[in-house]
Amino acid sequence: MVSKDKHCGRLLLATACLSFLFCPLDAQEEIFQKFPSALKWFNQEIIFKEFSDPAASLAALDSLEQYARAQRNDRYAGWANYYRGYLNKNRGVLDTAYHYLTAAIALGENADYIDHLLLQNAYNARGNVFSYRGDTRKEMQNHLSALPHARASEDHHAIATTTYNIGKVLTKMGNFTEAIPYMQECLERDLAIDDSLNIALDYAAIADLHTKLDEHEEAIDFLTNAEQFASEIQHPYQYVKVLAALGSAHLKGKTPKASLPLIQRATEVAHANADTLGILTSALALSQAHVHLGNRQQAIDMLPDLIALARRRQNKEMELRMLLVSADLGKQVDPEHILQLARSVSQDDLLQDAYRLQIEWDKNGGAWQAAISMQDSLMAHLNRQRSREITQAADAYDLRIELSEVERALALAGVEASLQKNKLATQRMALGVGALVLMLLAWFVFRLSQKNKLIQSQKQDIEKAYREKDTLLREIHHRVKNNLQVISSLLSLQGRYSDNPIVEDAIRKGKDRVKSMSLIHQNLYQRENLTGVDLNDYLKKLFKNLFDSYNITPGRISLATDIEDINLDVETVIPIGLVVNELVSNALKYAFPEDADGQIMISLKEVNDTLELKVQDDGIGMPDLPATSSESFGFKLINTFKTKLKADLEIHSDNGTEVKLVIKKYNKVA
Numbered sequence: 003m004v005s006k007d008k009h010c011g012r013l014l015l016a017t018a019c020l021s022f023l024f025c026p027l028d029a030q031e032e033i034f035q036k037f038p039s040a041l042k043w044f045n046q047e048i049i050f051k052e053f054s055d056p057a058a059s060l061a062a063l064d065s066l067e068q069y070a071r072a073q074r075n076d077r078y079a080g081w082a083n084y085y086r087g088y089l090n091k092n093r094g095v096l097d098t099a100y101h102y103l104t105a106a107i108a109l110g111e112n113a114d115y116i117d118h119l120l121l122q123n124a125y126n127a128r129g130n131v132f133s134y135r136g137d138t139r140k141e142m143q144n145h146l147s148a149l150p151h152a153r154a155s156e157d158h159h160a161i162a163t164t165t166y167n168i169g170k171v172l173t174k175m176g177n178f179t180e181a182i183p184y185m186q187e188c189l190e191r192d193l194a195i196d197d198s199l200n201i202a203l204d205y206a207a208i209a210d211l212h213t214k215l216d217e218h219e220e221a222i223d224f225l226t227n228a229e230q231f232a233s234e235i236q237h238p239y240q241y242v243k244v245l246a247a248l249g250s251a252h253l254k255g256k257t258p259k260a261s262l263p264l265i266q267r268a269t270e271v272a273h274a275n276a277d278t279l280g281i282l283t284s285a286l287a288l289s290q291a292h293v294h295l296g297n298r299q300q301a302i303d304m305l306p307d308l309i310a311l312a313r314r315r316q317n318k319e320m321e322l323r324m325l326l327v328s329a330d331l332g333k334q335v336d337p338e339h340i341l342q343l344a345r346s347v348s349q350d351d352l353l354q355d356a357y358r359l360q361i362e363w364d365k366n367g368g369a370w371q372a373a374i375s376m377q378d379s380l381m382a383h384l385n386r387q388r389s390r391e392i393t394q395a396a397d398a399y400d401l402r403i404e405l406s407e408v409e410r411a412l413a414l415a416g417v418e419a420s421l422q423k424n425k426l427a428t429q430r431m432a433l434g435v436g437a438l439v440l441m442l443l444a445w446f447v448f449r450l451s452q453k454n455k456l457i458q459s460q461k462q463d464i465e466k467a468y469r470e471k472d473t474l475l476r477e478i479h480h481r482v483k484n485n486l487q488v489i490s491s492l493l494s495l496q497g498r499y500s501d502n503p504i505v506e507d508a509i510r511k512g513k514d515r516v517k518s519m520s521l522i523h524q525n526l527y528q529r530e531n532l533t534g535v536d537l538n539d540y541l542k543k544l545f546k547n548l549f550d551s552y553n554i555t556p557g558r559i560s561l562a563t564d565i566e567d568i569n570l571d572v573e574t575v576i577p578i579g580l581v582v583n584e585l586v587s588n589a590l591k592y593a594f595p596e597d598a599d600g601q602i603m604i605s606l607k608e609v610n611d612t613l614e615l616k617v618q619d620d621g622i623g624m625p626d627l628p629a630t631s632s633e634s635f636g637f638k639l640i641n642t643f644k645t646k647l648k649a650d651l652e653i654h655s656d657n658g659t660e661v662k663l664v665i666k667k668y669n670k671v672a
Contacts, residue, residue, distance in 0.1 A: 041081065041119075048085045052092065059089070077117060080109030084124045096131050103128040121151040122160045126167055133171075142171045162191035162200065169207065178211045185211065202232035202240050206247060213247075218255035225251055234271060242272045242280035246287045253291050261291045282312055282320040289327055302331055319347045326355050337363040350387050357383065370504075374635065377512060381489075385576065534569035534671025537578075537606060541565055544579060545586065545604075552590045559594060564605040568613075571669040577643035578615065578665070584636045585617040585661050593621025593659060600658075613665040623655040 047062035063085050070078035087102030103124050110120040129144030145167040152160040165188040172181035189204035205228030212221040225248040232241040245268035252261040265288045272280030285308050292301040305328050312321035322343040329335045337360045344356035357380040364373035545561055570578070586602065594600045603618040644651050648667040654660045 044081070044085065049088070052089060063089070076109050076112055077115070077120075080106045080112075080117060080120050080124075083109065084120060084127070087124070088127050091127055091131055091134075094134070096134055099131050100128065103131065116151075116154075118151040118154040119157060119160060122148045122155055122157075122164060125151065126163055129167060129171075138171060138174060142168070142175075145171060158191040158195045162188045162197075165191070166204070166207075169211075173207075173211060173214075178214045182208060182211050198231045198233065199237050199240065202228045202237065202244060205231065206240075206244055209247065209251065213251060213254070218251050221251040222248065222255055222257075238271055238275045239277055239280060242268045242275075242277055242284060245271070246280075246284040249291065250287045253287075253294050258291075258294060262288075262295065265291055278311070278315050279317070282308065282315070282317060286320065286323055286327070289324070293327065293331065298331060301327065302333065305331075305333070318343050319349070319352075322347055322352055322356075326352070326359070329359055335359075350383075353383060354380065374512065384489075389573070534571060535575040537568050537570060537575065538565045540575065540579065541582060541604070541606070544582060548583065548586050548590060552587075554590060555597070558597065558599055559590065560601045562601060562603045564603075564607070566607050568606075568608065569671045571671050574647070574668040577646050578668075581640055581643050581663065582615070582617065584640055588624075588636065589617065589619045589621065589659070592624065593619040595622065598622075609664075613668050615663040615665065616660065618658060618660040620658040622658075624653075624659045 044062060044066055048059050048066075051059040051062075063082065066078060066085070067082040069075070070082050083102045083106035087099045087106060090096075090099035090102065106124040107121060107128070110117040110124060125144045125148035129141045129148070132138075132141040132144060145164060148164045149168065152164040155161075165184040169181040169184035169188065172178075172184065185204060185208045189201065189208065192200045192204055205224045209221040209224035209228065212218070212224065225244055228244045229241075229248060232244045234241045245264050249261040249263075249265035249268065252258060252264065265284055268284035269281065269288055271277075272284050285304065289301040289304055289308070292298065292304075305324055309321055309324045309328070312318075312324060322340065325335050325340050325343070329337075329340070337356070341356045341360050344353040347353075357376060361373050361376045361380065364370070364376060542563070542565075545563075549559075549561070582604070586604070589602050593602075598621070600619060600621050603616070605614070605616045607614050640651070643649075644663065646667075647663075647665045649663050649665040652660075652662040652664075654662075
């Protein structure tokens with residue numbers, strides 16, 4: 003009943019119902035007896051008047067609770083709990099809201115009936131409670147639980163609300179492709195009831211998903227449709243948002259010249275309606291359009307006032323985006339302030355841009371150690387982002403399985419309830435209606451066969467979901483591998499502009515570390531098992547890369563390996579790979595001076611529930627070498643990962659160097 007926190011479009015009852023609180027008891031009784039109409043009235047009185055007339059809203063809710071207690075009517079008590087929970091949710095009293103909404107769900111699943119409309123509303127509202135708490139998984143679980151009830155209610159508003167919420171959470175989780183069908187179903191329902199504002203919102207939401215997928219022509223099509231429903235007179239704020247987005251889509255698509263008039267019009271409408279957020283959004287889009295179309299000076303001239311406006315309105319995201327545009331235009335900015343803003347806004351793309359700006363600033367200022375440290379922070383951020391994407395993808399998959407199971411359980415429960423009802427009815431029937439009983443049983447058998455077909459279809463959907471999960475995980479690993487290769491290429495380009503051997507060595511080491519992580523994701527998306535890494539295969543590729551990186555003449559330094567066939571998870575392989583990278587790099591660089599011959603021996607085995615890693619060489623040993631100094635970055639890196647892996651480290655330098663790492667914390671994958 004409450005669609006996207008919008009309540010417009012619900013018809014009022016007759017004038018007599020509007021004076022419910024002041025009419026005689028028998029008149030109130032008549033309203034309560036008309037259940038659907040009563041709900042419309044309470045929706046109007048409790049929800050619509052929540053902010054305009056709080057006293058009237060609470061009085062209507064009190065009357066509903068009193069009637070439910072007097073009549074011992076669980077159905078009305080369920081709705082009273084829902085309304086009480088909904089009001090507390092809007093006021094931010096989340097624990098109280100959760101309590102009432104959970105009570106509403108329990109009453110909605112009454113043994114005598116299932117109130118699908120109540121359950122849809124209560125589950126969706128409880129999902130919003132978890133959204134405010136930042137618990138995305140439970141938020142999605144509640145919206146998915148609402149979906150079968152919304153469908154069972156056959157209410158367009160209920161289905162539109164629920165599918166929109168599911169699409170919104172999938173978007174938040176980064177599952178843009180999976181969000182599109184839910185948003186499209188929401189659009190179809192809103193089109194069916196001719197809800198112009200929400201039709202515009204739906205078109206814009208689908209366009210945003212296509213934009214995130216770099217499908218700009220599709221985004222333009224949906225935004226063009228949204229413009230037809232986002233009336234400048236009735237919905238000016240939405241109209242500004244749609245025009246600015248449409249202009250930006252043209253800018254990224256094949257018709258960039260069409261963007262400027264649209265964005266300029268959006269700016270005019272935003273100013274006319276004193277729409278601060280619209281002014282900032284459209285102005286940012288306008289500055290980006292000027293830059294793209296070669297009008298750099300116009301963009302430079304407008305940015306200072308916009309940055310000041312964003313600061314006055316305490317809109318950190320807009321301030322950050324405009325500062326980044328200023329930096330791209332060559333204006334003087336404070337990279338530390340930008341990085342601080344990016345961390346508070348906490349959006350991955352903006353944080354990456356802020357890190358890169360700080361790295362460039364440090365390099366230009368000659369602060370190479372700070373630049374390398376910041377580069378490592380960027381790598382750590384990318385790794386956390388990759389882990390979060392994989393976790394979110396797995397959560398979305400698990401929740402879709404839960405949805406299929408909920409829908410199947412509801413279907414089976416409906417069949418069982420029908421059969422039970424039929425059994426009770428046959429016990430009361432006389433022998434003379436036996437033929438009618440047989441007809442009813444035949445009908446139920448037919449229904450059961452239909453439900454079995456539905457179950458088979460849902461089973462196919464589950465199998466399809468498994469395949470989609472594999473595809474999604476492969477795509478994630480592929481994209482992470484590509485991003486790491488881009489970083490490696492950027493480091494290569496940067497290295498060409500330096501004649502400083504220290505800088506060149508630092509860049510080469512950075513490239514090797516990036517390559518060691520990239521190989522992991524390359525192995526994963528090329529294998530059947532997407533969760534485990536074959537250490538034998540991975541380390542051989544890593545060694546080849548290191549020998550190539552240091553231009554080792556074939557035959558001068560030999561490599562002997564004794565590596566067990568072990569599959570480990572990504573969280574274990576990354577630190578092991580980086581440690582091996584450091585140790586082999588040090589051996590290649592320091593152990594065999596003046597092109598001396600030698601051998602490097604590497605073993606990795608499971609011994610007494612630990613993982614034993616040995617890297618040996620028969621070189622000159624390591625006394626007084628920078629690579630083994632406690633001040634060296636490589637040594638700090640090894641110590642950091644030693645702590646992460648809960649490992650014991652031993653270093654010996656007799657007839658060469660031997661480094662032994664006994665790892666106690668590692669996760670094998672079948």
